[in-house]
Amino acid sequence: MSKQHYHASTYRAQSSVGYLIKRAHSMMLDVLEQVFAEQGFTYIQYVILAGLRDGIAVNPTDICRQFRHDSGALTRVIDQLEERGLLERVRRDRDRRKVELQLTEPGRAKVESLIPLVVEKLNLALVDFSSEEVQEFLRLLLKLNARMESTLDAKPGTGDAKAATGTEN
Amino acid sequence: MSKQHYHASTYRAQSSVGYLIKRAHSMMLDVLEQVFAEQGFTYIQYVILAGLRDGIAVNPTDICRQFRHDSGALTRVIDQLEERGLLERVRRDRDRRKVELQLTEPGRAKVESLIPLVVEKLNLALVDFSSEEVQEFLRLLLKLNARMESTLDAKPGTGDAKAATGTEN
DNA sequence: GGATAATAGCTGCCAAAGCAGTAACTGTAT
């Protein structure tokens, strides 16, 4: 049986990892959205560009899954970025349904110019942390995410466990 | 001097606390929204009710700040919850601008019935964690949040140090 | 090989979040 870290009878949001993560996420957004706004970007626009830069997600579908964004809404954001000449849609011959997004040179340059601003804010948030604490923090976050990823993959539908065989490109 | 945990030249999203927290938050949402939907609630509705239950935020303004929700949008969510008889708006005499939100008995009962479902999902996500790891995780999250909270409070405005006093009059 | 299902991306519609402006109330300074 799984460890019972929380119990319904004693649960309080203040010490819930869910609440604390939500709050951390909220405040990160507060800080970064302001930074991006000054550079003429929205948060989701940066997320897409940075995701491309670091190879996290190159197809619209990947981006939807990785960043939990709606497919329809994403199409329109990609339209904006393409109109601004920051990325291009490329059709691959091996699977002509898929669109591969590629940073243009201006696009890459723009992302690179945003990175130091993000790094600055991250370091500011972690100013009280030792190197060991940051490493441990990353390890625990990765562990949590790996677990949730596998449980979400296991039951993509409304509860029935369907076999999720590897279907990568 | 602040520690430089990240450097622009080597930064990759994959090992960024920002990205990992965003991802953790996303997946938590995936899991919990489904749970709440089955009970006839949205995520934000639960958040408000749970915030009231645990005394995190009792005024609309508090809720906006705590959960980073828009003031106008919040008014309408509170309307829904009030119409369903789950909470009440109470005007206090000491400051008649403020509205104090109070759970009704049905409201309290409903939140309490949701708690075990949340606890179950949290425990599932933390199934690989030892008690020590959970404690350390909570400590680090609290530390991060405390820091970000203070920096956000310090500069509530746009961050520009100089006011535009030069050109006028 | 042809019918069927599954996947990827896009479009239209609707609900919700974000933004700006307003009214009621409070605190402060003159």
Next chain:
DNA sequence: ATACAGTTACTGCTTTGGCAGCTATTATCC
């Protein structure tokens, strides 16, 4: 007392996200 600025909650308008449906392409099954 009065004027002024700051808070708090709310209301209209705009933008965005979420959902369902659609087309094109690929995979699967007989």
